[in-house]
Amino acid sequence: MCGIFGCVLTGRSSHLFEIGYSGLISLQHRGEECAGMAFLNPKENRIQSRKALGLVADVFREPIDCTGHQFMIGHVRFPTQGEPDTRNIQPFLYDDSICGPIALAHNGNIDKTFLKNYLAKKGYGFNATSDSELFLPLFLSCFVEKQAEKPEKAIYRALTKEERGRRLVRGAYSLLILMGGKIIAARDPDGYHPLVYGELPGKEQGYALASESAALEILGITKFQEVPPGTILCFDMNGIHPFENKILREQIQCRTEVFKNVKGGRCLYEAAFFVRDDSKVLELSSDAYHFRKNLGKFLAEKEKARQKEACLHFPKTLIAGSVLKKEEILGNIQNRLQYDLKKDFRVSGENRDFITKHIFFQEKPTAQSILETIEKENISFVFLDMVFQKADSMDLIKKLYSLRNSNAILAKTPIIACSQSPEMRDFKKVQEMMDYGVVVFKEESEHKGVDSIPEMMEKLIKIMVLPLQTNAIASALGYAQTLGCPLDTGIFINPYLGRIEIEPDEKRRKFRKRLQYHPISSAFEGRDIVIVQHSILDTDFVSSIVHEIRKVAILSHFNKYFYNFKEEYIRVHLRVAFPPFMTECQFGVFTPKTEDLYGQNFYSNVEEDQGNREMAKYFKVDSVQFLDTEKIASLLGDCEASCSFCITDFYKKIVEKYPQISEEDFIKARQDFKDILMVEINKETLEKKTHHQ
Structure with missing residues (x-):
């Protein structure tokens, strides 16, 4: 463009x-x-x-x-x-x-x-x-x-x-x-x-x-x-x-049913990303800011409908150990967090009842019982009450450590040690626990042991939403306002490097992006970070900025209060206010070739949830969610003649129509691709998808 x-x-x-x-x-x-x-x-x-x-x-x-x-x-x-x-x-x-x-x-x-x-x-x-x-x-x-x-x-x-x-x-x-x-x-x-x-x-x-x-x-x-x-x-x-x-x-002759009634129109991606926020879009019926904000709202509504998404849930806690004061701990947590709980969009009902449902106790824990509870209840972090007079606590830590190597869920769940014993301040004991992967609270307050759990939770439970780039601010705002959670800028964007997304040279684009975007250290408080992005074309950039966010959050926030808090304990969730790209664009939007698009690699011929899980692994985030194409269409109103070629999986449509595609049908499909999309179809990619069908 x-x-x-x-x-x-x-x-x-x-x-x-x-x-x-x-x-x-x-x-x-x-x-x-x-x-x-x-x-x-x-x-x-x-x-x-x-x-x-x-x-x-x-x-x-x-x-x-x-x-x-x-x-x-x-x-x-x-x-x-x-x-x-x-x-x-x-x-x-x-x-x-x-x-x-x-x-x-x-x-x-x-x-x-x-x-x-x-x-x-x-x-x-x-x-x-x-x-x-x-x-x-x-x-x-x-x-x-x-x-x-x-x-x-x-x-x-x-x-x-x-x-x-x-x-x-x-x-x-x-x-x-x-x-x-x-x-x-x-x-x-x-x-x-x-x-x-x-x-x-x-x-x-x-x-x-x-x-x-x-x-x-x-x-x-x-x-x-x-x-x-x-x-x-x-x-x-x-x-x-x-x-x-x-x-x-x-009037282009269609040789396949797949392309019948397929027409171009106003570029959806231009309205969602490219134009200025203050420019009118959709036949001048709305400015881009309002359109993008509504995209964020729809993204949040989809989030609400998906109850299993971890970032929408208040973190569940397991308190394990032999010295427990259950009612007293619950009361202390409620008193300490009452202000935070009132404004937290994830909290429903009375605070006391809510806390009771989200905190679990094990008086005589074993490594296996802790693991089973983490998996069954989706536990976010474990507080382990240490008793140094017995060898049980260290044995438990060692067994948990051995299980972490073979269990991905346990590996991402912080085990936080707390104890009333003065040995908790002993450097050798603390170092031994850290060697086995345990997180240790620095306990700079007057509270010790399990009494410090409310203070630790205060440092851990906060959630924040941040836009990844300038053009994502409106969508992030619509998302955050709909959910009722705080929005922070979170990332400094150097305005003197221009609009790097439209830099055509890939190496130069990556280098400039490293210079342009940097997380703001004081912005990160809490373990859950939701990144809202307008769309994704540069996948490498997302992975690199996620790593930077985790690193900065550790250095600026968690290292103040904990020893041994690792990057993998911070949960980063990616929310994209646009569907995945499935087909390359030849009408003015710079995209990779169709077979190289992440949409083709992760979402073609698979269920959305499976694609999201694979994308989350690729981006090294905890969850991924894209906006549905149908939601964007519902915003168009009278402006129905819009181009959505780039988010339509034509390969999938061809495979569905021709499960065992012949050479004759391939030639027809190839000609339709060239005439209507101006794209050269890749036969190997099509055959691969036909094989997986």
């Missing part, structure tokens, strides 16, 4: 550069590789431009003298096709003796192979490596055919032109073409990516167009509308003139 901006000044304003600069700066998040602007002087029919690699503020550090210029278009690039190269910087420029100077800016992705071969046969050469440059020679070929017709008609013919029974231009495009004393705006018939326009207010007479409404609102435009899908609009000194013909959706 990229960002495009255009402006027509119909009055005497001399602020064309300032308006263009403001518009592109507002769209900087849509592309950080390079930026460019082109300005047209209609009297001289001359275009001047500046474009370079870098951010808008760097490229246009020195203003441009726009005296006499009344039209401009601009572009910021996020490369999905074509490597970082000065040749790929837009707007693309061309000066022709027939049609005069032209500048073009494109947002989207088109299938360039077929179109490029067609143009090459016509004798056109190519300078850049992106798909966007192909529009100019295509338009020029149509201008040459009928030199007397209006440019917008030639552009319409170019965008609907067919060769050998298929349309030359397939895919997603929002276009701004600057030529002949006008700006021509065109949008593909599916309307994959937004393009909005409005009238400039006050003295600034004219019109502005942008990829997002926020770029118009920053100019004071309060009334704006979309360029409808499949529409061509002309903006000149006399106003707005819609071209009479609409670009209709191409």
Whole structure:
């Protein structure tokens, strides 16, 4: 995805550069590789431009003298096709003796192979490596055919032109073409990516167009509308003139039942992640912030419905030992935690009854009985009352230690020692216990032994929700508010490194992410941490930040109060306000190949719970939950024409339709993939899934 901006000044304003600069700066998040602007002087029919690699503020550090210029278009690039190269910087420029100077800016992705071969046969050469440059020679070929017709008609013919029974231009495009004393705006018939326009207010007479409404609102435009899908609009000194013909959706022949009635539409991922929070989405019916907040609410409602999810439960405690004061301990816990329990969303009913149901006692524990209770009751931590006068306690610790090596649940459950005996402060005894994996409370208060359990629980029971990235804040807020749990930022995000998610180079992206994100040490209190993320494309980043969170929580919080508290004792839960990615996108979203997507590797042909468990292992978190596709669809309202190709498992649909796929059926499916999704199907992957079916 990229960002495009255009402006027509119909009055005497001399602020064309300032308006263009403001518009592109507002769209900087849509592309950080390079930026460019082109300005047209209609009297001289001359275009001047500046474009370079870098951010808008760097490229246009020195203003441009726009005296006499009344039209401009601009572009910021996020490369999905074509490597970082000065040749790929837009707007693309061309000066022709027939049609005069032209500048073009494109947002989207088109299938360039077929179109490029067609143009090459016509004798056109190519300078850049992106798909966007192909529009100019295509338009020029149509201008040459009928030199007397209006440019917008030639552009319409170019965008609907067919060769050998298929349309030359397939895919997603929002276009701004600057030529002949006008700006021509065109949008593909599916309307994959937004393009909005409005009238400039006050003295600034004219019109502005942008990829997002926020770029118009920053100019004071309060009334704006979309360029409808499949529409061509002309903006000149006399106003707005819609071209009479609409670009209709191409009727692609489906060779398989799998792809019947499959249509593109507005990009769901763009609304969920890419656009600014203050930009309008879903046919301008809602801003992205409200949409994303609702995604978080739906995620929380799904959480509530799944009672077995550990992070929604107040931690259960086992107190094991020979010296027990059950009623006194329960009373002390209730008194110590009454304030925390009142505001904890996991607590229901009277505090005393709730505490009684969540604390278990064993007067004469064995290693096996402790293990059975942990597994049966989903125990979060064990307090072991040590009696040093007998050898029983150390024998119990040693047996538990031997069991930990073969039991994953026990290995992640902290065994916390407490005792009234002065030997508890003996360094050799403490060290011996720690050697066998026991956690020791530092006991800096006046409470000793089992009397310190309420104080220890206070340090352990808290839960926090934090957004992983800036665009996840709204979803995290909706999630936290719906559950009634505290939200914290938790992670410092260095604002000077830009939007790393759209960095195309994988090695550079990983390196920059390590520099950009760092957990805030004072934010982490408690053992349960719920991370809310808008979506996941970079799986390695999630694993690395989870490790950092655990490490910082240990150093900043648990090491203050405990010896030997390990990272695996901290429970981190990942909640994603978007479904798993199942199919690569060729319409403007940068995704890995379909067979490399984690959705295909973990969720295809398996139950959701099984996929979640496998993903949790991969991310090294305690649980994973994604939002359902149906929930997103319920938010769309009247805006039903939305593209959900990337979260649809077409491989699975093919396997279900053709359990034993023949070569003939594979050829049909392969052609459907190429025609509709612009994706090359992987035969080995399909055969593997057919085998597992």
